[in-house]
Amino acid sequence: MKLERLISIIYMLLNNEVVSASELSCKYGVSQRTIYRDIEAICAAGIPVVSYQGVNGGYGIMKEYKMDKSLLSSDDIASLITLLKSTTTIFEDERAHETIHRLKTVQTDNGRAPSLTMDLGSWRSYTAHLRALHSAINGRQLVQFHYTNAKDERQDRVVEPVSLVFKYGAWYLYGYCRSRDDYRVFKLTRMSELLTLPECFQREHNIHTEDVLTGGGGQEQEQISHAIIHFTGGSLARVLDEFYLDEKQFNDDGTLTLTITQAIDTDWLIEKLLGFGEDALVLEPPALRQRIKEKIGKMLNRYKEV
The missing domain is CATH 1.10.10.10 (Winged helix-like DNA-binding domain superfamily/Winged helix DNA-binding domain)
Structure with missing residues (x-):
């Protein structure tokens, strides 16, 4: 004390x-x-x-x-506290708690409601995995796990963990995969049987932000750069959630027309559109319409005995 x-x-x-x-x-x-x-x-x-x-x-x-106070305004301090609090919901980091306490001592507007609130945890949070990986990164220890890739191949991986990344509403591990002799990005939801190995690695890793954000070293996925999809009025909220960055036109009859003009993973898009069921209709391009038709045909064949 x-x-x-x-x-x-x-x-x-x-x-x-x-x-x-x-x-x-x-x-x-x-x-x-x-x-x-x-x-x-x-x-x-x-x-x-x-x-x-x-x-x-x-x-x-x-x-x-003294440090010039103009370097950190009250809003800056409040934002730092909010960010640190959001990470402490996942990581049991005493240093973060101490930093929050120190920042609170210099707050001048304690009575004002915060303008920003964050919570990185969720009912599907992988807290145990996150804490184990965070500890392995700090301790420079190797980790081993089973991983299911985008081709549905399940393989053992031994990785030198470099950084945890939160993007697109999910957690990823960026590290050097000894099984592939290259840097890879692994989605935590696809990991199983995670183990922290006693062996420590000596390799120095220089993190390149562009690699972390784009998946550094991984195989490129098929992408589509233009599509027009029509959605019924009963799916507007979900469309706004899933495609918030794309161009949207609200029609007089209560429907919505979505125009995709930036590169997007084709398999991901097909998966999302099938999740909308009869509420989504692809207008363009014809190749995407054909891919979805084939997918639906295969689904129907699995239920032909019903």
């Missing part, structure tokens, strides 16, 4: 010109004598605390030692 109080006092002094001993005593529920000892400990640690005498006197830190 003392260390936590000392850190909080330091941030109080950094955020205010002068803070009186009585104010600090009241805030932390200790005697002024204890505050005096705390100030001495802070000075002994090399932080230049200045004592101001008089009615409005108290303690402060030399201006030359």
Whole structure:
């Protein structure tokens, strides 16, 4: 508790010109004598605390030692706290909790409702996998797991984990796959029987953001760059959820016409459209219409005995 109080006092002094001993005593529920000892400990640690005498006197830190407040506004601090809180719902990171506490000591609008709230957890969260992978990344330990790829092939993988990535509403592991001698991105939902191996790796990994976001080193999937789909009025909310970045036209009869003009994975699109059932009708291109027709035909054949 003392260390936590000392850190909080330091941030109080950094955020205010002068803070009186009585104010600090009241805030932390200790005697002024204890505050005096705390100030001495802070000075002994090399932080230049200045004592101001008089009615409005108290303690402060030399201006030359302070960071310019304009670097972090109240909104910046609130956003940092929100982001850290969202990660602590998944990762049991004591350092994050300590950082949140320190940031709260410099907040000046504690009574105002937050303008941003995030929760990265969900009913389908893979908390155990995430924590195990996070620990392996920090410890530079190899991980092993069974992985089902986009071709429905289930294989053993041994990976040097580099980074966890949250994108498109799902978690991914970016790492160097020893089984493929290349960097790969693995979707956590396709992992099973995850094990952290005792062996540590020495290889230095330079993370390239473009590789993480595009799947670095993986095989490219067939993509389609133009499509027009008509949706009935009973599926508008789902369309907005699934295709929020694409061009949408709301029609007078309550239906919606979706126009896709950016490259999108063809298999993913077909899977999503089949999920809409009779509410979705592909108008263009003809090749996509044919692919969906073939898929539906195969589905009907599986139920021909019904």
